[in-house]
Amino acid sequence: MIEFRDVHASYDEDIKVLDGVSFQIPDGEFVAFVGTNGAGKSTTMRLMNGLLKPDAGQVLLDGVPTTELKTSQIARRVGFLFQNPDSQICCSTVREELLFGFKALGEEGPDAEAAVDGVIREFGFDADADPFLLNRGTRQLLALASIVVLAPPVVILDEPTTGLDFRECMKVMGIIRRLNEVGATIVMVCHDMEVVADFARRVIVMSAGAVVDDGPTFDVLRNPHALGRASLIPPQVVDISLALPLMDERLVESPVALANTLDEMQAAVSEEAGR
């Protein structure tokens, strides 16, 4: 479990980034942090794996404050996918890159080799390819794979779909969903509200270093006040279902006005058409 207790954080004495943030993330959750640039999302992620220590308050990993742990010690429990894969990639072949994490943690051996082989097969990589010659999407996949191969209980993703086309985005998010289905806690920063709606089960909205809303995905995405404070707009289906009752009062309690996904919208529209 990850717990923030009234956390204040800053990068410089003068620049406060987080101002009294509190929340809990139980094991196995899939949480998306949303908000404008500068809201404090990435700082929150950096606090979770100890890259940044709080100025005040506590960040607890399974009850242990991160101030008592080194980031390299936290690495075994918390995998972190950075926005820019080029910061993570440092080896000359894909295979070496995937083994790098085991080496850093002192866990080389047959089990590590077997795990790497499995991930190479799952992701469809060429094991001998030079990572720096791969395209942007594949480099992002490799950076993700280098975390997946270590099977950490918690995976933090800082804008994992930035710069990816739709196919690459779905591939990355599909892998992340599978990780969550086998028990990993997923914490993701994402600007794409469609991705958030499709994958996250809980959304935390941040604005100006504070949490302005926190709840099940569609409860939050249907809260125009909270989204407005963070300058966000809901996914298109939610937007339409929120707008329909404003155009026709008869639709206020109809399934169309409560639809959150395309499937729900299609079913609701069919039902309305059938009446």
Next chain:
Amino acid sequence: MNGFLEYVPGDSLLHRLNPMAKIAFAVLFAIACFCTSNLIFLAAMLVLGIALAASCKMMRPALGLMKAVLAFSVILAVLLLLTNPSGDVLVELPWGYVGTGSVLAALTTILRLEAAAIPLFLAFYVTKLTDLSNAAVKVLHVPYKYAFTFASTVHFIPVFMNDMAAIMEAQTARGVEFDQGGIVKKVRLMVPLCVPLLVSSVRKTNSAAIAAEVRGFDLRTRESGYKAYPLTVADVAVLVLAVALLAAAILLQVL
């Protein structure tokens, strides 16, 4: 927070000086420090450097720089202490001795490096790189290509430092123990990270070069810049001060 050698906006006298006057002052100031071994003069130069930093509210980077220079100059000072036996004997060594002259030479080295470094670095913190290269082209008639190359080199120092910090952070998050152990261990761990830094550096440099080319880099001449960099009374006064300091340093050494 500004990075290493990154311009810090301000309206101090140093900010307003002609970029060439600032650089000339800093260079002459540094030469003056190396022209004399007079400890009092060097101490006065150090005080002047600190006063200049304070005048443009740059004490924090100046103190950071002094700390870094101190670490380097102390190593040189220790070498001087051990290898330059002069003056009255203070400590006998198997290969010579540490004398009063050795201590003075060591102190001089520390003071000289500290004093010389401050204005040189300060000049970059109070001057926009574009102004520096444009003034070099306009005032000194340096071909734009070379002025731009110099400015770009300086510009990329903080960029690459930030890149290295991001890479180290990413590797720490993967379990590489940058946050544990001593400097030797950290340096050993940093060596393999030179690869991603080199790759990102080449990519960034290549992108910058292409961006410059497509915007007509080769067409630029001395006449292209509309901003003029005339020398003002303050610039001349600063240059006279620098020459006077240099002359005083030479005189103190000769007399």
